[in-house]
Every structure is written in C-alpha cells, then in structure tokens.
Amino acid sequence: MAARNEDLEPETGRDLCRVRRDEERRGYRKDILTNNLSERDAVFICIRCQGILRKVCISIDGGELFCSSCKKENEQTIPNIHVSNMVLSFKCSCPLMVRGCRWLGIIEGCEDHLDTCGYVLETCKLRCGVVLQRDELKVHEKEKCPQRIVECKH
Numbered sequence: 001m002a003a004r005n006e007d008l009e010p011e012t013g014r015d016l017c018r019v020r021r022d023e024e025r026r027g028y029r030k031d032i033l034t035n036n037l038s039e040r041d042a043v044f045i046c047i048r049c050q051g052i053l054r055k056v057c058i059s060i061d062g063g064e065l066f067c068s069s070c071k072k073e074n075e076q077t078i079p080n081i082h083v084s085n086m087v088l089s090f091k092c093s094c095p096l097m098v099r100g101c102r103w104l105g106i107i108e109g110c111e112d113h114l115d116t117c118g119y120v121l122e123t124c125k126l127r128c129g130v131v132l133q134r135d136e137l138k139v140h141e142k143e144k145c146p147q148r149i150v151e152c153k154h
Contacts, residue, residue, distance in 0.1 A: 009121070009131065016095040016120070017110050027051020027067045028107055032092040044087055046070055052107070053087050056080040096120065099133065 017028050027046040030037065037044065037052075046053050048070035055068040057077040071077055088108035094101040095110075096119035103113050114120060118135030125137075126147035132140055141148060 016114055017107075026069055027054045028087070028092075028110075029095060032095050032107075032110065034091040034093055034104065044083070044090075052090070053083060056083040056087065094119070 017032060026049045028051050030045075030052055033052070043065065044053050045051070046066045047064055048066050051067070053065060053067055056065055056079065057068045057071055058065055058080045060076040060078065065080060065083060068077075068079070088106065090107045092105065092107050092110055094103040094113060094117060096114075096117060097103075099119040101117055101119045103117065105113060118133060120134050121131050122134050122137050124130045124132070124141060124145055124147070126141055126145045128145050128147045130137075130140060130145070
C-alpha cells in the first residue's frame with residue numbers, strides 16, 4: 001500500500017547501519033549483529049556513541065577506543081586498523097530484516113548491500129509523493145503512479 005511522505009520518510013541505505021542516521025559516520029548499530037556481544041567484547045563499543053566501533057581511533061592520552069567521527073576537535077588520536085578490521089569481519093544481518101530482508105554477511109559488506117536492498121524506503125522519482133520500499137517502487141513508477149507517462153490509446 002502506498003504511503004504519503006507524512007507517514008514515511010525515505011532512507012539512505014548506508015545510514016541504516018549507523019547508530020544515529022542524522023550524523024555522518026557514527027558507530028554501527030548493535031542489533032545488526034547475528035551474535036550478541038559478550039562482556040569481553042565491550043572493547044568493540046564506542047565510548048561516545050555507544051555503537052559498534054567504526055573506523056576505530058585510539059586516543060593518545062587515555063588509550064580509549066572510539067569511532068573516528070566521534071573524535072573531539074583537537075583531540076590527538078591514531079587510527080587502529082587492527083581493531084577496525086576485526087569489527088569489519090563481525091557477522092551481521094541486514095538492518096531491514098524486520099521488513100523481510102534475509103541478507104546475511106559481514107559488517108564490511110552491509111553498507112554495500114544497502115545500496116541495492118529492495119527493502120530500503122525511497123520516494124517516487126516521478127514526484128507523486130509516495131514513499132515505498134525500493135522493490136515496490138519499480139512497479140509503482142511503471143504501472144500505478146498517477147504521474148507516470150502513459151501512451152494515449154486514441
């Protein structure tokens with residue numbers, strides 16, 4: 001069923017992996033992991049955004065790990081590629097599993113998957129105001145949109 005923009009908002013697929021979609025490049029959401037983090041895995045949680053570490057930095061002063069985008073201005077850090085690579089290999093599911101997506105992979109592939117995932121919400125390109133899942137939108141734009149171009153039968 002088609003919905004107007006007042007009901008749903010279009011999504012940027014890559015943002016769905018992140019803790020806060022309104023801020024660029026925050027940590028990954030914990031609920032996309034296929035295995036729960038144990039207490040010993042707490043080291044993989046950003047101390048600032050509370051998401052799973054993304055592009056990991058370590059502070060020179062205190063040795064704390066956090067996402068590179070959570071770094072404070074003028075804070076001295078160095079990248080931690082080893083921890084970043086460990087996080088990228090964590091098994092995860094699509095953040096849109098609740099809508100029916102069955103994709104399983106690793107965090108490294110999640111954002112790329114979301115570029116093509118049929119469950120991401122998008123706005124009709126023909127500007128009718130409808131927001132639908134990407135897979136449903138193809139049919140809408142071709143067959144149902146009131147703004148589509150139809151061939152005159154007369």
